[in-house]
Amino acid sequence: MLFNVYNLMEIEPVEANGCWLCDRNGEAYLDLYGGHAVISIGHSHPRYVERLTRQLQKIGFYSNSVINPLQEELAARIEELSGCAGYNLFLCNSGAEANENALKLASFVTGRAAVLACRASFHGRTSAAVAVTDQPAIQAPLNKAHAVSFIDLDDIPALAAALATREYAAVIVEGIQGVGGIRVPSPAFLRAARAACDASGTLLLLDEVQSGHGRSGEFFAFQHAGIQPDIISMAKGMGNGFPVAGILIRGSIPAREGMLGSTFGGNHLACTAALAVLEVIERERLVERAAALGKWLARELRAEPGVIEVRGQGLMIGVDLDIPQAIFRRQLLRDYRILTGYSGHNTLRLLPPLTVSREELALFMESFRATTRLITKEDHELHGH
Numbered sequence: 100m101l102f103n104v105y106n107l108m109e110i111e112p113v114e115a116n117g118c119w120l121c122d123r124n125g126e127a128y129l130d131l132y133g134g135h136a137v138i139s140i141g142h143s144h145p146r147y148v149e150r151l152t153r154q155l156q157k158i159g160f161y162s163n164s165v166i167n168p169l170q171e172e173l174a175a176r177i178e179e180l181s182g183c184a185g186y187n188l189f190l191c192n193s194g195a196e197a198n199e200n201a202l203k204l205a206s207f208v209t210g211r212a213a214v215l216a217c218r219a220s221f222h223g224r225t226s227a228a229v230a231v232t233d234q235p236a237i238q239a240p241l242n243k244a245h246a247v248s249f250i251d252l253d254d255i256p257a258l259a260a261a262l263a264t265r266e267y268a269a270v271i272v273e274g275i276q277g278v279g280g281i282r283v284p285s286p287a288f289l290r291a292a293r294a295a296c297d298a299s300g301t302l303l304l305l306d307e308v309q310s311g312h313g314r315s316g317e318f319f320a321f322q323h324a325g326i327q328p329d330i331i332s333m334a335k336g337m338g339n340g341f342p343v344a345g346i347l348i349r350g351s352i353p354a355r356e357g358m359l360g361s362t363f364g365g366n367h368l369a370c371t372a373a374l375a376v377l378e379v380i381e382r383e384r385l386v387e388r389a390a391a392l393g394k395w396l397a398r399e400l401r402a403e404p405g406v407i408e409v410r411g412q413g414l415m416i417g418v419d420l421d422i423p424q425a426i427f428r429r430q431l432l433r434d435y436r437i438l439t440g441y442s443g444h445n446t447l448r449l450l451p452p453l454t455v456s457r458e459e460l461a462l463f464m465e466s467f468r469a470t471t472r473l474i475t476k477e478d479h480e481l482h483g484h
């Protein structure tokens with residue numbers, strides 16, 4: 100038996116291609132959820148399959164006790180494609196682990212233990228990562244010993260007042276809050292965080308686990324604000340489903356042997372998956388596509404009755420509905436075979452593969468309108484007007 104911790108959608112995919120999943124009955128589903136923002140270059144992209152297959156036939160894994168030039172190549176390619184020059188790369192396996200290492204490194208560097216985080220944040224489930232996550236329900240007593248304070252996203256006076264104490268090792272902010280409902284920090288807030296960190300010897304950590312790798316229409320979402328963080332964490336879209344994650348660390352932060360480590364981190368297959376993703380992002384201009392298609396989709400959604408607010412950047416979009424998202428999503432899945440994500444009670448979360456086409460998004464919009472009509476009609480019938 101499985102340890103039952105997940106709430107499952109009514110679908111069992113057995114194959115996937117591009118933006119489509121196929122279940123065991125051969126029914127096709129349009130994937131606007133991307134396995135939780137993980138599928139960046141589309142399911143089973145031919146170049147990804149080819150590179151991983153070839154690598155697997157040569158060498159799949161060796162630990163970090165040997166020379167692995169794929170890691171150097173990956174560090175150089177990320178710098179090149181992201182435009183973040185002068186950062187060094189540490190590789191690990193998941194988003195939580197990336198943030199855990201970022202927080203630990205900030206603590207090593209500053210000699211301080213406290214961390215400032217934002218309300219409605221989500222940074223993962225390991226000890227320090229979950230402590231800076233604003234969800235008491237997923238924190239065990241073990242996690243509550245960390246020194247963490249929370250401020251509202253965009254509250255510049257609270258940020259400045261906290262950092263002026265010079266007690267904080269780090270401020271951690273999501274490039275775009277995902278679980279919190281697709282909330283984009285204002286450029287003014289990120290710039291104020293940069294300035295306050297510089298003034299107080301605090302490190303600025305940007306969690307780009309969900310918003311990174313082109314999803315926001317820039318390689319990293321913080322680039323919309325023109326700032327440079329001290330540490331950037333990456334995961335989900337980085338490997339298109341292969342578990343690979345990492346942190347980019349400003350060159351001024353010195354490494355010390357044994358400071359961080361991971362058995363699986365940066366193995367041959369993981370690096371190959373991450374390199375294949377970067378190759379496809381570049382070749383297919385996926386960052387630019389995400390910006391353009393995201394703008395179009397947000398505009399279409401804003402014109403819909405029943406839509407209260409649309410938030411986000413690029414292909415990371417939150418839609419506040421005037422009805423519970425659970426009802427809407429169930430209908431979309433059952434009647435139109437479309438997968439979507441959610442946040443809270445009323446927010447639909449759209450995280451499609453960055454390879455999604457305008458036609459696929461138009462198909463979604465048609466189904467969105469039909470679902471709205473259907474639910475409104477049912478509601479009217481139910482209430483007898």
Ligand SMILES: Cc1ncc(COP(=O)(O)O)c(C=O)c1O
Pocket residue numbers: 193194195196198221222223224273277278306307308309310334335
């Ligand atoms: C912004 C952010 N950080 C960290 C995580 C944790 O990533 P993982 O589940 O790979 O540990 C998530 C996962 O949803 C996330 O959205």
